[in-house]
Amino acid sequence: MEVKQIEKVLKAPAPHMVGDGFRVHNFFPSGYEIDMSPFFLMDYGSKIEFSARREPRGVGVHPHRGFETVTIAYHGAVAHHDSSGNSGIIYPGDVQWMTAASGILHKEYHEQSYSLAGGPFQMVQLWVNLPAKAKMSKPKYQAVKQVDMAKFILPNDGGVIEVIAGNYNSIKGNASTFTPIEVYNARLNKGVKATFHFKSTYNTGFMIIEGSVKVNNLEIADQDMFVHFKNEGERIEVEALENSVILVLSGEPIDEPIVQYGPFLMNTEEEINQAISDYNQGRFGYLEE
Template identity: 80%
Template sequence: MMETKIKGIKNILKAPAPHMVGDGFRVHNFFPGGYEINMSPFFLLDYGSKIEFSARKEPRGVGVHPHRGFETVTIAYHGAVAHQDSTGNSGIIYPGDVQWMTAASGILHKEYHEEAYSLAGGPFQMVQLWVNLPAKDKMSKPKYQAIKQADMAVFNLPADGGKIEVIAGNYKGIKGNADTFTPIELYNARLNKGGKATLSFPANFNTGFVIIEGTVKINDEQEVKVNDFVHFKNEGEEITIEALEDSIILVLSGEPINEPIKQYGPFLMNTEAEIHQAISDYNQGKFGYLEE
């Protein structure tokens, strides 16, 4: 038997200075803005670290905006978000839920703090990922996957170590509910103090962790604290995590899409011409209609 090589840490990245998206989402953009790292197929990571929002009658949020060429994945830890899009989908993302929206050929979208949460106020913590689509799928039909906490695929770790929630991909035979266009592993590792987990990803997969809560030790050597991003090397396969206190780790790993990227605002395409087409289509109302 060949010994599995450890996937080493490339960098531990501190959360960049936050900025507001609309008036409802205070986010740290780890990439592509904060750090120039290649995490393909993940194009963008906005991390909304824990913040207290005061009670408010008029919900905070982001008004109608378009997307084309990629998927948005929203993962909720605290607070609740109500959203709606131009294909008729709407819903509420509660703590523990995941919303996986395939914008693909184009939709309009809006998202606001859910009404009851807004009226009460309280802690708010979310992650939004933009997942790139390969060229052949960029103009496919928009779709929507809502994964509720109650339906999450779960692997329970031994010795009361906690659990791995599998959003997408496969952890030790437990398959996540999200369908993906390219190979993606996306988990919430919820570890109890002293809990340990071993993860394995192909050497060429781009891999990173967001420490959502707590403090962990990685590969038996490196301590990493809450709100840090761990960027791994593209070598080796195995990663070990030990929770030094009750912790939550968002785990992302995926096979890179080796295609050119052109981004303009909420459009993520392969060529300049496709960006011009997206703008033209949007201006002509081809993304549908959504009331402000």
């Protein structure tokens, strides 16, 4: 099977704040002009220490339409609420897959006990585009807790592949998706090699959350770097040079036009205007700040 070649190993772009609780590096679409469809956006919150605070930091009420947000926690804890009455807490190792679709108001902030204690904080948030036929479907949540996560245990105490969505070695992820998507956390112990297989046409990238790895016995990628692959070949081999955590992303591109305006991700300008109108008229519901 042909090796999926590396396009480029990308360093983290300069960080910026989202609200006062999330310091993120936007790898795409603004950080680098790379095509990772169906993943439209990746905000990587590299590890940072937050001081203790009584009033939790976070992001106030904001709308979403036309896509899904996927929040993956590595350190720290995030609480959230939405205009449909849903709420929850995302602890380290957990994943929250929110389908905004036809529209939702949302707010997220540091969980109270974490905020009072302070400490390390590290997260990833992805925006996953929806195909046109699903953009106005009903909003929903999929909470993938660490304790329930589908896992492939590597032999000889090599580590674990946590399958959030998709399929790895016949282990199927908990999250359902609208288009073919693979999302894993590969937690590899030092010296271990792991192999991944994706279709040559899939857009694929590895975010190095922790540690250092050698990819395809060729290039080294360290913590906070993103490995972007070419759309050719199917096989990727990774060797952990130290205990490492890799966020693995691969998916079938959605070959449709995209028009983005802030938190709206649609196919046409008319749909964006409709989203703005619906939001201004209160059709996304109500959520207290």
